[in-house]
Amino acid sequence: MSKPYPTDIVSKLQTAVSTWKTIDPALKIGSLSVDDLEAAWGRCEALRQEIGSLEARLTDLRNQRDEAYGTGWSYITRLRSGIKGVYGDDSSEYEMIGGTRRSERKPRSKRVKRPPA
Numbered sequence: 001m002s003k004p005y006p007t008d009i010v011s012k013l014q015t016a017v018s019t020w021k022t023i024d025p026a027l028k029i030g031s032l033s034v035d036d037l038e039a040a041w042g043r044c045e046a047l048r049q050e051i052g053s054l055e056a057r058l059t060d061l062r063n064q065r066d067e068a069y070g071t072g073w074s075y076i077t078r079l080r081s082g083i084k085g086v087y088g089d090d091s092s093e094y095e096m097i098g099g100t101r102r103s104e105r106k107p108r109s110k111r112v113k114r115p116p117a
Contacts, residue, residue: 010048013041
């Protein structure tokens with residue numbers, strides 16, 4: 001879905017404000033004044049900076065989440081390996097902890113060897 005404004009709107013607002021001030025700061029176009037344009041630019045810039053700050057925080061939180069999930073997964077695999085070592089890979093205990101019992105695994109497919117040509 002495309003946005004109803006250009007991606008470089010903040011720089012366009014900045015350029016428009018400085019250009020308008022150069023042309024005639026007292027000029028009004030209907031009810032629109034350079035102050036209105038400047039206020040819009042300031043709000044856009046403040047929101048852009050806040051979003052950038054939140055994105056940095058979100059990136060940090062995602063990195064922390066990935067580290068925690070990785071540690072959790074490491075513990076799960078260690079637990080499964082321990083259960084497999086103690087009870088065997090065809091035990092109901094191994095299946096209860098999330099492993100697939102050896103008797104329930106699909107057999108490996110056999111490749112047909114082609115005779116030499």
